[in-house]
Amino acid sequence: MSRLITDDHSLLPFKLSGAARSAAAIYPFKTTEYYLGLVRHLNMSDPVFLQLAPDGREIEDNHSPDPFCEEEKTKAPRLIHRYPQRAVFLANNSCASHCRHCMRKRRWTEAPSVASVEEVKEAARYCQEKQIEDIIISGGDPFLLPGAYLDEIVARFREVPSLKIIRIGTRLPVVDPERVKRNMLNKLRKRGPLYLMLHYNHPQEWSPLGDELLDDMRRMGFLLMNQSVLLKGVNDSEETLYHLFMGLLQRGVKPYYLHQCDLVRGVTHFWVELTRSVDLLRNLQGHISGLALPYLAIDLPGGLGKVLLGPSHRLQKSGSRYKLRTFRGKDVFYGKEE
Numbered sequence: 001m002s003r004l005i006t007d008d009h010s011l012l013p014f015k016l017s018g019a020a021r022s023a024a025a026i027y028p029f030k031t032t033e034y035y036l037g038l039v040r041h042l043n044m045s046d047p048v049f050l051q052l053a054p055d056g057r058e059i060e061d062n063h064s065p066d067p068f069c070e071e072e073k074t075k076a077p078r079l080i081h082r083y084p085q086r087a088v089f090l091a092n093n094s095c096a097s098h099c100r101h102c103m104r105k106r107r108w109t110e111a112p113s114v115a116s117v118e119e120v121k122e123a124a125r126y127c128q129e130k131q132i133e134d135i136i137i138s139g140g141d142p143f144l145l146p147g148a149y150l151d152e153i154v155a156r157f158r159e160v161p162s163l164k165i166i167r168i169g170t171r172l173p174v175v176d177p178e179r180v181k182r183n184m185l186n187k188l189r190k191r192g193p194l195y196l197m198l199h200y201n202h203p204q205e206w207s208p209l210g211d212e213l214l215d216d217m218r219r220m221g222f223l224l225m226n227q228s229v230l231l232k233g234v235n236d237s238e239e240t241l242y243h244l245f246m247g248l249l250q251r252g253v254k255p256y257y258l259h260q261c262d263l264v265r266g267v268t269h270f271w272v273e274l275t276r277s278v279d280l281l282r283n284l285q286g287h288i289s290g291l292a293l294p295y296l297a298i299d300l301p302g303g304l305g306k307v308l309l310g311p312s313h314r315l316q317k318s319g320s321r322y323k324l325r326t327f328r329g330k331d332v333f334y335g336k337e338e
Contacts, residue, residue, distance in 0.1 A: 019056025034176045035052065058266040064265060067264060206247060228255070
């Protein structure tokens with residue numbers, strides 16, 4: 001298991017600029033020795049370095065820290081309910097590595113916390129009452145929980161008659177695959193079918209150790225899906241996305257969503273203009289397996305939910321904003337604040 005590294009750790013092999021240090025004071029730096037080992041160049045030209053290194057631009061924008069109204073949409077302890085039949089349960093609030101594009105980076109300075117048994121029960125009761133069909137166990141990173149307890153959480157939700165789908169979101173196989181214990185996976189596999197929602201953003205995040213874990217999880221019967229985030233300077237090129245999506249399929253992982261980077265405070269320097277985002281998918285279409293082509297997913301501010309765009313989508317624009325329609329049929333205008 002690789003060690004954790006923070007900005008005052010002796011293992012840190014690079015110095016933070018004044019602006020980056022100010023950003024780290026608000027959004028603390030944290031990563032693993034393993035993930036840092038995937039960096040090839042200790043500067044902002046490196047796609048892994050960009051995802052883990054504090055950047056002064058993080059404290060320059062004025063967007064909302066919670067544009068999706070997660071606090072408002074929390075209907076039971078740790079349970080976010082924004083869609084009629086789908087909910088998110090935040091099992092913990094800790095990650096092995098702080099992704100600088102994280103949509104919940106407002107919570108990085110909170111004391112570590114884990115859902116209590118009673119909170120899990122309350123969330124399960126809410127799901128039963130509201131006839132929730134799809135639960136996403138997220139965080140933080142649920143794979144950081146003790147394996148027996150994560151298994152207990154999954155078992156509790158599995159008892160809810162209405163729940164047809166259980167997903168677990170994790171970045172741990174990317175940032176510290178050795179920390180994913182096989183005894184935990186052996187417990188969870190008995191609760192299947194389970195969807196593991198992974199988070200690879202760049203082919204440089206592959207490694208023999210990570211590939212071995214993916215192979216093991218696939219052989220155990222887990223359904224492996226990937227949710228990438230489109231990040232300026234990291235993966236916003238046709239060549240990078242081609243190798244990322246095809247590489248995922250080769251490893252038995254379905255590219256599910258390509259998320260438009262969220263318009264969250266401290267994150268928007270990664271945002272790619274939406275017309276370019278659609279063009280990237282359009283230019284890949286026909287040159288890549290249809291299985292490898294994900295939806296472009298835009299999470300709309302105001303807690304209005306996701307809009308899914310495909311490569312054939314034609315965007316309407318008014319000034320600097322894009323006109324999009326929510327799953328409820330409401331037209332909204334979306335774009336980066338200037």
